[in-house]
Amino acid sequence: MTFLSDYVPRVGELVEFRIPDHVVEKAKHAPVHPVPPSPVQENHLARYLANLQAGRPQSPWLGLAFDLPGRIDTAALAGALRKWTLRHETMLTWFSAEPNEATEGGAGTTLTRHMVTPEYVDVQPVPRGAFTSEDAVREHLREQFHGGTSPMCWPPFTAAAVLGEDSSTVYFAIDHAHSDAYSMLLVFDELRALYQAEQEGTEAVLPEVGSYLDAGVLEHERAAALQADSPGVQSWVGFLLSGPMPSFPLALGLSPGETRASLSFELDLLTAAEADAFAKACRPHGAGFSAGLLAALGVVHRDLGGRSVYRGLSVVHTRNEVRWLAAQGWFINLVPVAFPLTEDGADSRPLSLVELLGAAGAGFRSACKLASVSPLRVAELAGFPLQSDDSAVLPIVSYIDGRHARGSRDWEGANCNGLYDSSPSSEVMMWVNRRWDSTYMRVTYPDTPEARVNVPRLFDRFQYVVRRIAQGDDEYTCGPTVPASAGC
Numbered sequence: 036m037t038f039l040s041d042y043v044p045r046v047g048e049l050v051e052f053r054i055p056d057h058v059v060e061k062a063k064h065a066p067v068h069p070v071p072p073s074p075v076q077e078n079h080l081a082r083y084l085a086n087l088q089a090g091r092p093q094s095p096w097l098g099l100a101f102d103l104p105g106r107i108d109t110a111a112l113a114g115a116l117r118k119w120t121l122r123h124e125t126m127l128t129w130f131s132a133e134p135n136e137a138t139e140g141g142a143g144t145t146l147t148r149h150m151v152t153p154e155y156v157d158v159q160p161v162p163r164g165a166f167t168s169e170d171a172v173r174e175h176l177r178e179q180f181h182g183g184t185s186p187m188c189w190p191p192f193t194a195a196a197v198l199g200e201d202s203s204t205v206y207f208a209i210d211h212a213h214s215d216a217y218s219m220l221l222v223f224d225e226l227r228a229l230y231q232a233e234q235e236g237t238e239a240v241l242p243e244v245g246s247y248l249d250a251g252v253l254e255h256e257r258a259a260a261l262q263a264d265s266p267g268v269q270s271w272v273g274f275l276l277s278g279p280m281p282s283f284p285l286a287l288g289l290s291p292g293e294t295r296a297s298l299s300f301e302l303d304l305l306t307a308a309e310a311d312a313f314a315k316a317c318r319p320h321g322a323g324f325s326a327g328l329l330a331a332l333g334v335v336h337r338d339l340g341g342r343s344v345y346r347g348l349s350v351v352h353t354r355n356e357v358r359w360l361a362a363q364g365w366f367i368n369l370v371p372v373a374f375p376l377t378e379d380g381a382d383s384r385p386l387s388l389v390e391l392l393g394a395a396g397a398g399f400r401s402a403c404k405l406a407s408v409s410p411l412r413v414a415e416l417a418g419f420p421l422q423s424d425d426s427a428v429l430p431i432v433s434y435i436d437g438r439h440a441r442g443s444r445d446w447e448g449a450n451c452n453g454l455y456d457s458s459p460s461s462e463v464m465m466w467v468n469r470r471w472d473s474t475y476m477r478v479t480y481p482d483t484p485e486a487r488v489n490v491p492r493l494f495d496r497f498q499y500v501v502r503r504i505a506q507g508d509d510e511y512t513c514g515p516t517v518p519a520s521a522g523c
Contacts, residue, residue, distance in 0.1 A: 036216075036453045036466060036477040038299050039098065039180070044172040045197050045204050049163045050109050051179065052116055052194040058155050062129070062189035068150040072130060073251030074258055074409045075365045076212045080146055080186060082428075083212075084132055091294075091459065096184040097219050098176075098208040098454030101446075103227070107196050107203040108234055109160035115229035116158045116194055118239075119222075123363035124246040125213045127151045129189040148248075151189050163195075172197060177456065180208040208454070213247070215365045216453065216466070217352065217435055223451055224442025225361075242441075245356070247364030254353075258412040267408035268416055270401075274346075274371040275419045281347045281371075281430055283463040284340025285493055288485030294459040295481035300491065302498050304467065305474040305505060313474075313505035320389055322396035325349070325434045328467055329372060330388070330395035331500040332432065335493050337376040337385060346373050349399070350433040351406045361441070369431065370405045374398030388504060430462040436469045444471055463490055 054062075072080060079095065086093040120126045128150050135145040166172045176195065183193030192209035207222060214222075225241060232239035261268055289295065305313055310324075317327035333345035353359070353366045374394040378384040386394060414421045422429060437443050445451075447470075463480045476498075480490040 036301075036455065036468065039173065039177055039454050039456050041299075042100065042173065042452060042454060044100070044169055044176070044206075045199060046166055046169060046172055047203075048198045049166050049172065049175065050107075050196050050198065051161045051163055052109075052113050052158050052196070053161050054190050055157055055159055058157055059189065061155055062149075062151045065129070065149040065151045065189065068128060068148045068248075070148055070248045070252055071255065072146050072148060072212070073247070073254050073365065074411050075254075075367070076130075076186075076251065077146060078411060079212050079365070080130055080132070081144070083186060084144065093458045094181070094456035095186070095211045095458075096180050096208045096456070097211055097214055097216065098180055098206070099219050099222055099452070100204055100206050100454055101223050101227075101449045101451040102202045102204050103230065103449075104202050106198050106200055107205070108230075109196070109198075111233035112194075112196065112205070112226075112230050113158040113160050114233040115226055117156055118229050118233075119226055120156050120158070120190070120192075121153055122225075122241070122244055123213075124248050125364055126190070126192065127153060127156070128213075128248070129191060130186055130212070132187065149189075158194075166197070176206055176208075180454075180456070184208050184210040186210045186212040204450075206454075212365065214363050215367050216433070217354075217366070217437075217440065218363045219453060220435075220437055220440040220443070221361055221363070223446070223449070224440070227442065242361040243358065244362040245358030247362060247366075250353075250359060250362070250364055250366065254409065257407050258409040261408065261412050261416065263416045265408075267405050268413050270405055271371060271408065271410065271413040272417050272419070274373055275417070277373065278344060278346050280421075283430065283480075283490070283493075284336045284342055285489035286485045287461070287463070287481055287489065288483035289461050289481060292461075294461045295483055295486075297457040297460045297479045298482045298487070299457065299477065299479045300494075302476050302478070302494060303473060304476055304498055304501050307472050309502065309505045310469060310474045312507070313501065316504050316507050317392055317396075320392035320396060321400075322392040323399070324436070324469070326396040326399040327392060327504060328434055328501065329374075329399060329432065330391040331497055331504060332465075333374065333376050333391055333395060334388070334500045335496045339493055339496060343377045343383075344373060344375055345395070345398070346371070348372070348429055348431050349402060350431055351403055353406055355406075368406050368408075369410055369429065370402040370408075372398050372402040388508065392504075428458075428460060428462055428464070431464055433464075433466045434469070435466070438469060438471055446470065447472065465494075 131147045135143040195206045228239040336342045467476045
């Protein structure tokens with residue numbers, strides 16, 4: 036996960052891979068498809084439109100960069116991109132928005148899906164000339180990614196390559212409505228396989244994939260079946276009534292509703308051996324890797340923020356059927372996680388690490404039972420706004436074990452990078468990613484003087500606690516033996 040502004044591209048001859056203009060024009064008249072956007076797509080599109088209307092900057096795309104050996108065969112890569120598009124039905128769709136006066140309050144928006152005829156799909160290499168500076172390549176990619184990935188027209192994705200003799204770099208970006216972070220990991224191996232097959236004149240051997248449109252239908256059916264007294268709804272309501280909305284435990288220097296440009300940093304958490312040790316240390320106490328991370332986060336929320344209960348929103352996947360395992364789409368949900376940090380209230384004994392691991396494990400298992408419950412439907416039924424407005428972003432904690440993705444052992448050798456761009460924010464977002472060689476975290480936060488101090492301070496301490504768990508330290512406390520870098 037790398038800010039595009041921090042990414043160092045190769046220089047050289049740049050080629051874009053584009054859908055021809057006459058096909059793009061035809062796509063503007065693509066017929067309506069009866070499947071509505073999935074609930075998570077609805078939320079994404081509402082945020083996109085709210086920011087667009089308000090003139091606020093937003094970068095809703097996800098990107099990827101990786102190397103291929105030698106000088107790329109651009110015709111073969113164009114053919115690979117075409118076949119990749121046809122494999123994933125969501126890539127053939129785009130959305131339109133129309134005012135709907137019939138909605139409650141009289142000023143809603145109706146979102147409609149349109150689908151392009153598969154026979155229209157064509158990808159052509161378009162040379163853009165030689166780029167002799169890294170800044171020039173980076174700026175071109177920024178313009179291409181921002182201009183070529185809107186969910187409100189087709190195609191929602193764009194690609195390019197910078198050609199070299201010994202190796203070349205492929206760039207790909209897509210609007211978040213059609214993909215999630217794990218899906219982007221899958222693009223790496225799938226495009227490589229399709230490209231090799233195009234070169235060899237064979238068919239790539241790839242797993243069958245289901246359609247994200249079908250997954251969206253199932254999500255809507257599950258959401259419609261929920262009622263105010265449904266157990267999942269009641270669990271969410273209990274969370275919402277039991278305390279404030281999740282938030283960063285230290286001051287960020289923002290007034291309510293204020294946003295600032297985002298900053299980002301990365302921290303190495305664990306080596307491969309330490310990650311194995313961390314998982315092993317968590318397991319006897321009923322905690323998996325995710326719950327272990329939440330336990331460590333709970334420690335710093337308590338020790339630095341004075342909290343007696345951890346309250347957070349965790350990202351969980353919804354790839355609960357074989358057909359979704361290699362599919363492109365936004366297969367995630369948010370679940371509420373809560374567990375105690377002290378024995379019996381704010382002034383009582385802090386729980387030990389062993390006790391916290393057990394509490395976090397129980398809290399996370401309980402939360403995962405809500406993986407199929409739409410929080411947007413909960414908000415509708417219960418009358419609790421989860422977001423202050425459509426443009427707001429909730430603070431999340433995400434953990435991805437990338438080792439499960441096909442081709443993950445080749446990431447380092449192919450210089451594979453996830454790319455994204457910054458958007459103004461008011462919250463702290465945390466992503467922990469486990470690779471074969473290491474586990475690291477990426478944090479984004481609003482650019483204020485207070486946040487510049489408090490956010491790194493808290494996560495330096497988090498890093499320290501995670502490593503103590505990996506070392507089997509069951510009696511961690513904050514005291515004079517804890518180094519200054521840990522934030523005590």
